[in-house]
Amino acid sequence: MKVVSAPQIPDRVNFGILLILIAYLFFSLTDGTTKWLVLLGYPAFQLAFIRYSFQLAIGTTEISFRGFDKNEIKDHFWLLVIRGAMLASVTACVFYSLKYLTLSMYSAILFTVPIFVSLISGPILGERVGPWRWFAIFMGFVGVVIIVSPFNESFHWASFLVLFAAIAMAIYSIITRKLAAKVRPHVLQFFTGLVGALVFLPFAVWLWQPVTLKALMLMTWVGFASWAGHELLTRAHKHAEASVLMPYSYSFIIYMTILGFIFYDEVPDEFTILGALVIIISGLIIWYRERRLKFKAKKDGAT
Structure with missing residues (x-):
């Protein structure tokens, strides 16, 4: 009798990797286009308001079809507000700094987010930070110092805005991790758009061009x-899993460097390149340690 092989199951992990690569391509195109608009003279707060208004419009449409449980918002209202405020502050700092920084420098500093997540996950989530993570955190800050060094010709004070944005993004990520199992994604998207639109509305009206x-x-x-x-x-x-996807998020730095070179004639200097490499290596050390600890925990649980 002829044996018929079972149909192949799609590789979900590879599909997830593909999705995250496309996601960061969209993020890079967002920031690259925003830089163009800021250089044309449009206020950062006006652009931020339009960005969140668009998200709110889509979120409202989506939530009207899928609905929501009042307890999703009622039980986690203040966390949702803080989460939205953190992302709004990220957007404000990023949109303003793009006028002054090269895309490669901005993206390298922004990707200190995993470092800050490791630094503050201990007091917020109760996670233990071991010696390897502390070494990676220190290494990441060395990378930042290299980039924002006064010897770097591309240095601008707006670099510190991006550093603040990275801290806010880390808090946003940790809150998202806490809410992921309790609030559905489309509700998170809607609330993010709502908070952002409300935050930027008065500034947009005042500065509108x-x-x-x-x-x-x-x-x-x-x-x-x-x-x-x-x-x-x-x-x-x-x-x-996030532990699998994390290394591919650094594609954002590659995308941004390419866009900066093509559209803005930006060539990263040696300080930016060296600092970016140090930050990436520190992030990969954190990723490797987290993945190893999760694998060990699963192995211990199975036995």
């Missing part, structure tokens, strides 16, 4: 690309 049709199209693209990036990022984590 007339918008041309071309600029409006670019702003709409920024809103869509940002929403799509967050949506794909969420879906990627449904197909693969």
Whole structure:
């Protein structure tokens, strides 16, 4: 009798990796386009308001179809507010700093997020930080010092805004981790859009500049690309664990360097390249230690 082989099961992990690579491509296109608009003279707060208004519009549509449980918001209201405020502060710092920093420098500093997550996960989540993680944290800060060194010709005080954005992003990530099992993704997206739109509304009204049709199209693209990036990022984590996906997030630095070179004639100097490499290596050390500890915990649990 002829044996018929079973149909192959799609490789969910590889699909998750593909999704996160596309997600960070969207994020890089968002920031690359925002830099263009900021250089045209549009206020960062106006762009941020339009970005969150777009996300709120999509989130409202999505939540009207999928619905929500009042307890999702009621039981976690203040965490949702803080989470939204953290991401809004990230957006404000990033959009403002893009006017002054090269895309490669900005992206390298921003990706100190895993380092700050490891640093503050202990007091917030009760996670133990071992000697290897402390070494990686120290190493990451050395990378930042190299980039923002006064000897770096690309140095600008706006670098410190991106560093603050990285801290806020780390807090946002930790809160998201706490809420992931309790609040559905589309509710998180809606609440993020709502908080961001409300935060930036008064600033946008005060600083509003007339918008041309071309600029409006670019702003709409920024809103869509940002929403799509967050949506794909969420879906990627449904197909693969964060410990598997984390190294691929550094594709963002590659994307941003390429975009900076093509559209803005930006060539990263030796300080930015060296600092970025140190930050990436420190992040990969943290990733490796976390993955090893999770594997050990699973192995101990199985026995």
